[in-house]
Every structure is written in structure tokens, then in C-alpha cells.
Amino acid sequence: MAKVPRNFRLLEELEKGEKGLGAEACSYGLDNPEDLLMSDWNGTILGPPHSVHENRIYSVKMHCGDQYPDKPPTIQFVSMVNLPCVNQRNGMVDPAQLPCLANWKRENTMETILIELRRYMASSQCFALYRALLRETPHIQLPAEVREAWRPVADPLRHLVRRSFRRNRADTSPRLVYPALAAGYRMLALLRNAAQRDASSSPSSPSAHAAVLRFLASRQAERRRSLAAKEAHPPYSRNPPKPSSAPREGTLPLLRRIGPSEYETPHRPLPSSALSGTGRRRVPHVDMAGDFPFLRLTKPQPALLSRILTRKIRRRQRRFDAAKAMGEEGVADAELEDEWERSVRNLSENGGRWRAEWERTAREMQGRRGGTVPETGETTYREELWRNGVQYIHEQLTREREDQVARARALRDLVIRERELAEKEKAERKAERRRRWEEKMKAMGAEIPNETDERSQTSKATF
Incomplete structure (x- = not known):
């Protein structure tokens, strides 16, 4: 990573200080405008409110050495100030007692130091109160x-x-x-x-x-x-149990495999008597996470479901990466190995007539453009890698894709049945409310209008 030179950094801070782009509670600038090295600086700090330093202005001198900003500048107070980090004899700031100087970073600036000193002024009375309270507790x-x-x-x-x-x-x-x-x-x-x-x-x-x-x-x-x-x-608690992806006791599986690419939902939809809460059926919907379908029943998403989906997505990504690495690099290395085996075999069979064979092999390697594996009578490294590596992973991904399509189909059928049951139960609740209302009206001796009359009156009122 490139480092900004010392002079460029100081020029940037000088421009910021002269234009007043920093904090309003502090300011800084060059002590001598003719100083080409820009080593000596002046700064002012406005005392923080609600403290003994309120409405006071403090002047400081800052000296940036040759190794600034790799090392912090030296700070000296010109004004008298009572702070634990300031030497009362010469006004020098002890770097070990000011956090921004003790843990100096190259990104820090002189404005950072002034703001930290102002914050230290506000916290000094907190330290005094803290020490006074601790002195009284033993008594x-x-x-x-x-x-x-x-x-x-x-x-x-x-x-x-x-x-x-x-x-x-x-x-x-x-x-x-x-x-x-x-x-x-x-x-x-x-x-x-x-x-x-x-x-x-x-x-x-x-x-x-x-x-x-x-x-x-x-x-x-x-x-x-x-x-x-x-x-x-x-x-x-302080020691929470570690989350587990194991099935919880008493839970029933949502899907059950009944064929190579076929699933069923044996325990859903639930009957209306098994519904909790208000007793009304909430229709779930099928959602996707990285092309993996799942049934969203509640919000927020359970942590167990998130861990399982994350594990499936990472496993599929590892397969993609392995197939890509074998197809781009592994096949080329296997071809080189096959050419070496062929050259060694020809050398052992033909004796000293190996140079023409080597030149022909080199020309073939330069003109090869990849593609599918040629069907030859011998087993080569390239064929083994392609068949047992790339093709095997592609077959796994294809089977996984077909399995996810079958799962999505079963979940979609479940959502359709849930929606049909929800509409049926809604109609039953409406009929039950109508029945109770009619019984109430009969008990009161009032006339009960037909539903067709009610619909016609509603349509007339609409027009």
C-alpha cells in the first residue's frame, strides 16, 4: 500500500486548517509561514461545556518531526492547564497518558490530537469523581x-x-x-x-x-x-448452548421421498383442529435461497433453516469450484502427462529415433484446442480425469438439481392444498357466522332477508 509523503500530508492538513474544514472547537496552523519543513504548528482548544474549562481558550504548540506521520508529534501547552497528562512545569503532554498518542496510527492527524485533548478535559473531572468514590468505599x-x-x-x-x-x-x-x-x-x-x-x-x-x-x-x-x-x-445466559442442526425431538419430516424424483408431504396440510393461535390457517409460500426451494412458514426465519441452507449452498459452490479447476487446469496437466507417457513409450520402442516424434508431439500440443475427450482404445490421464472428475461432479449437480425440482413441485402442491383448505375454512366460518346471526334474529322475532336480496341491495347502493 502506497504511503503519502510527509510534506504532502502536512500540506493537506494545512489546507484543511486554514479553510476551517475541521471541528469548530479547535483550530491549528503553521507557527512560521516561511518554514519550508512545516515542523512547528500552533493550535487552540475551546474548553468543553459543563466543566471547569468552560469558556476558556487554551493554546498549544505542536512539533512534527522528520518521521511524522509514522510517529506522533510532540505537544506542549502554552496556556496553564490542570490535566493529569500535562507536566505542570513545562506544559509537555505525556504521550503515555493520552490514548491517541500512546496508540498512535498513521491515519491520525493533529486535529485528532486536539479533539482528544478536549475530550480529556471533559473526562478529567470524571476521573476525579471516580477516584474519590473508590477512596470512600473502604470506610x-x-x-x-x-x-x-x-x-x-x-x-x-x-x-x-x-x-x-x-x-x-x-x-x-x-x-x-x-x-x-x-x-x-x-x-x-x-x-x-x-x-x-x-x-x-x-x-x-x-x-x-x-x-x-x-x-x-x-x-x-x-x-x-x-x-x-x-x-x-x-x-x-453466560454459557448459552451451542446451536445444533440435528432434528429436534418430536418433529415430523415435511417431505418424504417415494421415488427417484418424487416427494410427498405426509403430515401436511394440518387439520383445522391442530392449528394453533387464532385457529385460522396461514397459507405458507415457497421461497428460494440460492436455487434451493424451501417452505416459509413463519418470520423471522429459524436459525436451523438458515444453517442448513448455508451448508447446502457452500457444498454446491465447492463442487462448482472443483469442476472449474479440473476443467481449466487439471485437464491441461493431464494432457501434458499423457504426452510425456507417449514420448517415453516411443523412445523405448524406437530407440534413438525420438527427435522427430518429439517435434511432432510438440506441434500437436501447440495446435490442440481442447474439447471433448476422444474415444481411444487406451485409458489416458485426461480421460480418467474427465470421466471420474468433471463428468462425475456434473452428474452430481444434475441429480441435485432434479431433486430440488422434485422438492419444489411437492412444496407447490402443498401450498395449493393449503390455499384450498384456507378458502374452504373461510367459507365455513362465514356460514357459521350467518347461522348464528340467523338464530339471533329469530330469537328477536325479526325478519331474515335472503342472501340474494342482500346482494341486490348492495349492488344498487354501489351504483
């Missing part, structure tokens, strides 16, 4: 039964703090970050009030300590419900 004295209920977790409060921050670490929107920080500071105040600094002292606020215990009890109940739901639904 909360928990009863033995609470610790026993949370096993194998050693410290439940520490575990919940880490899980909450891990769950919300991808949130960058102020709409989500600000309420999360507010809830975190409320929890920090609660933990400080419930803290017990030494073994002989009591909690600062017994009500706060009771609130912490209630919080743990609610999370424990939620944990039990989650574990019970996972056990009740194995696909969503």
Missing part, C-alpha cells in the same frame, strides 16, 4: 450477611462504582454526562456521611448508613432477577 462498614450475599464480590460498593463508570464511559453528550456527574456527587456525599473512619467510631450519619444498605439491597434484588432471567432463558 463503609457492611454487615456480614450483606457481604455473604454479594459473594464472590469482595467489596460490593467498589464493584458497583466500577461497573457504573464502565457502563457510561462511552457517553460524551452533555445531556447524559451532566446528570451522571450530579448523581455521582450525590452518592459521594452519601458515602462520606455514612463513612466509619476507624473500628471504634460510629458512622457520621446513621440514616446515611441505612440508605447505603438499602441501596445495596435494591441492587442485590436486581442482581437476583437478572441471574434468574438468564437461567430461564438459556440463549441470553
